[in-house]
Amino acid sequence: MVSLPPDKSPADLTPVQLRILCRAGSLSSPTAGYARGFAQANLVVLPVEHADAFARFCKANPKPCPLLEVLPPGAFEPVRCAPGADLRTDLPRYRVLEHGRCVQWPTDVTPLWRPDFVAFLIGCSFTFEWALSALGVPVRHVEEGRNVPMFRTDRPCVSVPPFAGPLVVSMRPLTPADAKRAAHITAAFPDVHGGPVHAGDPAALGIGDLSHPHYGDAVTIKPGEIPVFWACGVTPMEAILAARLPLAITHEPGHMFVTDIPNEALRRESPE
């Protein structure tokens, strides 16, 4: 019987403790703010026949798809990001995609795992949000207890067949002064989407209505604030859906893999 201790908040869990709770089937929650201080990652799992094309898609589109680790075929222990972890069980919830449709939302994909699966871990903006908060830049959706608003843009990714699709961005409203600081702070974290792709005019990205995000929740934009847009980890999921592969597995959005990598370790001395 493994449970989150009654007097311990999720923020105070170590990555190992959090992964054990997921593995035991005791925790299947979104992970924003959990195991504070450690990088979280997007998961993509594909049959090996598509792995090479997907790796090239990521490398051709590094802002939305920053690769943290690619595992050998069949492997489920991410020895670089979290030695001892098991990617089949240690996320709170998964999506199983068949032919471009989500057919299952399990908490354990061990029964589906195949020796020809290749797992990819991709950086997640929770790390740069931590850096923004730490330096006093407000993160609106966290303040409002919501999921970050995300939008499809009219900018296509560099296509590597069968993978193609629009760049998806997340949006955080900031004052022009904070937007400038945020751009500087996040540029130092290229492994988790880096600096913004645009600030100011949604129409420049082909986005019509900021109050109706394609994913996540709308947030308040205060007078004098401008929308700031970052490349988003939903981009690779859109590309996988568009490829209509017979089978793929991802994390359930927001329900990330928590690595052993301190956020701070992802800061680069000479940013992008």
Next chain:
Amino acid sequence: MVSLPPDKSPADLTPVQLRILCRAGSLSSPTAGYARGFAQANLVVLPVEHADAFARFCKANPKPCPLLEVLPPGAFEPVRCAPGADLRTDLPRYRVLEHGRCVQWPTDVTPLWRPDFVAFLIGCSFTFEWALSALGVPVRHVEEGRNVPMFRTDRPCVSVPPFAGPLVVSMRPLTPADAKRAAHITAAFPDVHGGPVHAGDPAALGIGDLSHPHYGDAVTIKPGEIPVFWACGVTPMEAILAARLPLAITHEPGHMFVTDIPNEALRRESPE
């Protein structure tokens, strides 16, 4: 997206917050110590044809099976214990029993629910453990972060066919002085198993080896301590397994229904 806030410990959740997390599929953990101060309950769900016999079994065996609420056929809102709650979704995990075997451990039984189901809520010892701790009587398995050790005894329950089986007891080791205090404290809570059924000699209950419980985990018995035995909510589950009904649903042991009833409200002025 519903998640346990990063900075809130499970003990500090309200019962409504905890049930919403279960309903959203975000929390499927054992509940000991969660939503501190509120009574938790065992769940039994049976087709109406067996409901009357099971109610009589509980009334004939009130120490192991103290009924908190019996719902009308088909109903899933326990209006006495937790108005607005939904027994199909609001527990962290369930057991589905078919012909005396556990066949599924789902986190939501809505797809299985039938208009002829009758739900029973039965008191749980977590309430009297709260009372023991509050008065300074140590609870060993909580101190050791384990599940309480439970044992089948050689005492049969009063049988109401098809329901029959042994009395199951939980064991807590205490000094003789603490055992006396614990007996007094718990006798004031008849709706959650009340006072001990025996203290001292395991053989008097037909229990051979305290280091190998039938359910839960073994705990340390220190020199000078005696084992104290209370009637246990696993008793009705054993009776349901023994009855080999085609279909029944219970909570997964330790994964209880959290009610809106303050523990304190279950204290009786004139105990048993």
